[in-house]
Amino acid sequence: MQLGLVGLGRMGGNMRERLRSAGHEVVGLDHNAQISDVTTVAGLAEKLESPRVVWVMVPAGVTDATIDELAEVLGEGDIIIDGGNSRFSDDAPRAERLNKRGIGYLDVGVSGGVWGRQNGYGLMVGGAQEHVDRLMPIFNALKPEGEFGFVHAGPVGAGHYSKMVHNGIEYGLMHAYAEGYELMAASELVTNVPGVIKSWREGTVVRSWLLDLLDRALDEDPELADLSGYTEDTGEGRWTVDEAVRLAVPLNVITASLFARFASRQDDSPAMKAVSALRQQFGGHAVHKS
Amino acid sequence: MQLGLVGLGRMGGNMRERLRSAGHEVVGLDHNAQISDVTTVAGLAEKLESPRVVWVMVPAGVTDATIDELAEVLGEGDIIIDGGNSRFSDDAPRAERLNKRGIGYLDVGVSGGVWGRQNGYGLMVGGAQEHVDRLMPIFNALKPEGEFGFVHAGPVGAGHYSKMVHNGIEYGLMHAYAEGYELMAASELVTNVPGVIKSWREGTVVRSWLLDLLDRALDEDPELADLSGYTEDTGEGRWTVDEAVRLAVPLNVITASLFARFASRQDDSPAMKAVSALRQQFGGHAVHKS
Amino acid sequence: MQLGLVGLGRMGGNMRERLRSAGHEVVGLDHNAQISDVTTVAGLAEKLESPRVVWVMVPAGVTDATIDELAEVLGEGDIIIDGGNSRFSDDAPRAERLNKRGIGYLDVGVSGGVWGRQNGYGLMVGGAQEHVDRLMPIFNALKPEGEFGFVHAGPVGAGHYSKMVHNGIEYGLMHAYAEGYELMAASELVTNVPGVIKSWREGTVVRSWLLDLLDRALDEDPELADLSGYTEDTGEGRWTVDEAVRLAVPLNVITASLFARFASRQDDSPAMKAVSALRQQFGGHAVHKS
């Protein structure tokens, strides 16, 4: 089927290729004219036959502006899909705004990173059944070939909510492996840490795709010597903790993983300076001067 | 090759079958005479040709007694393997005791649970290269068919150490999924929680064998209504945290996972009673009476 | 000086008494006519001489409505103080609304609980210097007699912000004592747990007012047998964690204390059910049925 696709970056660009390989007609729009199929949203709307379907795959900061711009050139019966990393709470207001113009809205959490073009993308979809039905050919082309990788998670917002939780879990999984890696690296006994990690890829309880990637990273750099521990976070982890607080759900593991990222970006910890100051005050403990 | 195998429980029994399917001769000994091939350790020793190899697969509490009993009937050039869940710090003293009699020792962490018979077992081995070389036919039969699932992790103790860390990671992974599951279940938006979990099995960053098992559990009981949250722990998690403390490695995620198990077994938390008492004292806050 | 006081509950009622003991004229308004000095906000405004000062001490849920009602009857040069447990982010919008009418605004975090009438209240104030200056006679009467207990923390919002952090710290302090209490209670060695707690009240590093209260609670109920661990939380703890997330500050201790309260209110943990389900799946571990 025919699909408009706004945003042809690392994710969007790969998705266009995967969709085209599956025989779909994709009209892509990007700031970068060299990779763009059309030059304006108006041009995009013109190029698509009614009822139109436009997938938005842009950075979270410009999603609302992009959607509002599209709403001006789309109309009754068209559908906009947001496949970016929006906060779930932005979805319902958006759907309502679009609904007033007769435009449908789906929110889709997309997982798989740079590997998605080859392996397919995990898709978590929120929205009305009729809109999901219309998009199934596209979803089927984007998802992996097996029986999994797609879910209609609930009403508008449920797609991004599921993706948020997915990423929260991802934080926890990554950190669990990372802690085990650090402990083995600190021990005197395990002399072949990368070998142990590699061995776990089959037969063990901890085997996973992330473990495969950790093995791959250690193949390239057995002591991770070229990397710094400074680690960004990208929104979903924070939203997960905000939801934990809102819903009174104790998420100790995921929160600890997020906080470890925060700490990784501090040159020195103000909290630990305060601890250090206290120790000096009551115990005359020798402390390190900065 | 020929192997003595002491302990034919859930793990040992399955291993005997996997080894026999691969053409090895296994002489099994168990308390349960009905499944035993011989009736005493002396009988086991007699049945094996020198140099003998005996794999011990008994509960951690009786491993040392079993090994000491075996040491009496084995001798120069024989090898004992402990494949049970021993604490790594028990391995070196054991190896030394056996070494005085000319008996070799290998410690093997075995992962894979009840699925190992079919999928193969993840094996992490500690000990001398010459002993590992002797056992390779056995290891090759037990491990999965692919290129992974076996590692010679280091000297005596390194096998159980790696397995300990494996299980520590396992605690963290399980808890990360569990937290995500609980958050989705608490949200109003995700109306198809088991469907979301199932969808993650392909294409996503969080796909793993444990996720497959969570999906399987939800297939059987979509709301986990038949289960209690009361959860045991089996030693390796505690040893992992003890090692974190000894080596000054901050393991927030794995420790939180272990502590959550401790908390799951408390009817009421004495700590929270103290918090409740304090709130009552300073604020006149209404508290719940037990 | 003269002060209007809206809300004469546990906190407001005690504050009125402390202010009157200090020679101030307090005109109180409450839903409860029996303790009220006037019957309506209009009546309150009439009873006060210009420029008027009205302190609002009502539950967080009705603060904005109360302030808006007051704004109708107050005017140029008057000041409204919110001493309740408002979220700091509500303060700036409020101040702006009032500012349009020429009414000043101060936000005051008030600590001390039911003990404040006797010991004085800890006051953290946000707002303009001129408004703070006008209120100093009132602040001086409410605060403890010593040199501490009052701070002008910053502009509008800083008072409630400081109080929020105060309460976040309070969560952590309470939980630290509570954990130590639980560990001693679990040990075989310490046969006189309440005695140890009592002894800490002088000479030790951990002495504090909260410790005094814990001792008091144990005097009344040495095993806290009459209390349940079920513990509410009242907003500030959650806001503290939200701020940690917003500002990327790793607050492991305070967050763990908040999450422990969440957990204390669960009959069974959905997360631990999921862990239990996973253990059953991979290991055939015996699990507890609900």
Added chain:
Amino acid sequence: MQLGLVGLGRMGGNMRERLRSAGHEVVGLDHNAQISDVTTVAGLAEKLESPRVVWVMVPAGVTDATIDELAEVLGEGDIIIDGGNSRFSDDAPRAERLNKRGIGYLDVGVSGGVWGRQNGYGLMVGGAQEHVDRLMPIFNALKPEGEFGFVHAGPVGAGHYSKMVHNGIEYGLMHAYAEGYELMAASELVTNVPGVIKSWREGTVVRSWLLDLLDRALDEDPELADLSGYTEDTGEGRWTVDEAVRLAVPLNVITASLFARFASRQDDSPAMKAVSALRQQFGGHAVHKS
């Protein structure tokens, strides 16, 4: 009464002075001849009248050697007290060794740091009632003047156990204040962080001796600019977590405080390097090179 005191460092030296001010006769022994009253343990034993009482106040690493040396020159009816930071599990074996020679043993946890000479020391005592009774004049001189500061916590070991828990709590308390300090310092609203801390010293729920010390530290260095966050730990925190693991008590707050100290001593976190490596692998996320 007469007391031998071995170890005249920061703690022991101050204790000698406090005891002498109270009229007791203290015979001190130290490596440093200039501050020592006798030059050998034999000389110490000679100088004391039977039944002798010797208080050992030496670094944990040499406590056993010191006690064993003393046991050679003491005898039936004498008492040795260990007031150092021994692990509680060392106490029972020591008491048994001494008991064979008819020598009594008390373990005393001593809190108060460098302030103890002036304020008195918090004392937590483990051992037999008859030995405690003999020492009461000494305990009364060392403890603060008020009604608190001393407890007979239980049998041998209970004194050091209580002190261990005291220090575990101390870790948690310090970290709770430290986190609150960091959050306020990160906020845009609180412009007078040291002022807020100072104000909390009276009237608030969080007032404590540690808070007084934090205020003192901020008076000296309002932004803690001269301090590094690098923070040592001294044994008791680790033993507390080991006990939590052994007794299955969930100590999230105290453990997080200990782990934060571990992290403060790492130049870069191996775990965060692994997280960084994973993000690079799956997402093509830009990472920081070391």
